[in-house]
Amino acid sequence: MIRVERLEKSFGAQRVLRGVDLDVATGEIMVVIGRSGGGKSVLLKHLIGLLRPDAGAVYVDGIDITRLRGTALDKIRQRYGVVFQGGALFDSMSVFDNVAFPLRERSRLSRAEIARRVGEKLGQVGLAEMGDKNPAEISGGMRKRVAIARALVTEPEVVFFDEPTTGLDPILVNTIHHLIQDLHRRLHFTAIMVSHEIPEIFAIADRVAMLHEGRIIESGAAGSIQASTNPVVQQFIRGELEPAERGASQYAGARA
């Protein structure tokens, strides 16, 4: 469904993506893992057309979206739902209005039908009673769930999750992961998730791709990535320090 070919992106002298290749099949949950600041969110922004690459292509059903602009790109985006890292809820609207917003703006549904769908989605994420609250009045975990409800309310074919559990406690991390897995099972969307929640992410991913130094160094079924013999993959999964970091850590310990 989505194919990324030799994607390259630099910001000034910093080369963030150095030729990323990635395939995502229809209906699967693909999780891109990698270190913080390694370019995962930059890759995701290319997939949703918020950034343009220096080189390479992003094909969605055979159409290179890096060449699209305006309404042509909007047509592709109408098939998308996106859960941003911080939720990106509109501060000036209530939870209900946030979830209703895409339907009000992009569909011709009646008010009653919009209210029904919003109520249904808020119920699915366990926030049926929270519609009247403002985003500032609810917790971080609730905001993530509202963002998921908003991303799914238009029943998109593809849903992108940009580190949907960042900043949450371990119980909430599992709650959000189970919620995504449950909704995926019921709604059959294709999910592309960027995350560094190891090892929890292996429980919900169909396939995992590891982004390291601007390239996908390994991808495959969740189990095969866990069993990978690639030392970089194993080092990341086990949370081991790199030699330079180990030296800095020991130096800091000695000073303390």
Next chain:
Amino acid sequence: MSGPPDAAPFPAVLRPIEAVGRGSLDLVAALGRFGRFLLETLALTFVPPFKLSRLVDRIHFIGFRSLTIVVLTGAFTGMVLGLQIFLVLSRFGAEGFLGPAVALALIRELGPVLCAVFVTGLAGSALTAEIGIMRITEQIDALMVMALSPLRYLAVPAIVAGVISFPLMTAIFDVVGIFGAYLVSVKLLGLSAGTYFGEMQTFVDRRDIMVGVWKSLCFGILVPWVCTYKGFHCGHGAEGVARATTQAVVLSSVLILVLDYVLGSLLP
């Protein structure tokens, strides 16, 4: 803009020239983005769907919430003008011209300019900060991935609200200012009310009023344009929003004075 990361560096002797060239190109590119932002926004203004509820909200945000400061500053501007011009004219025994002098100064120059500057400080800065926060919290990205135009939601209503609100607020500023000068010159300094208003009707005509209207209309586009643009293009984090807000207020204020001079030269 990303460039080729492995491009060969310039020899040291040529680096100052390279810096000047790069600075010039960046300036031209920034001006191009600035102009394109306005053109795209103006184009979307006439293309449905129109966001009427957003427009009403922005008129409230820019216009209604600035009313108190407009009335206050208008009153004291008029009182200061009345006092100072009275003192000058009384040296020549020409106090009778106080009314027209105050009215012309307010209607042609001070009303549109001061009103625009004060509204920039109050509503313009808030507009930049609001959009800047939406930028750094990915709310603008969220609009884009919903296949909706952020310009249509954020810039178009602000500029249309500016075009509607600025002339009305300028008119209020002028009326309150003229009344403030009346209080000082007639009630405190003893000028006759008939002279104050009578001479005003003789010397102020429709052309003077239209100069003020045209200026306030132009400022009504300029201020929301600068402030929304700066919000859209703010840097990272709270510091980026703070810097964008300062730049928006400073740039708007300078451009108001520049545009005032240009319009003052062109308009009759």
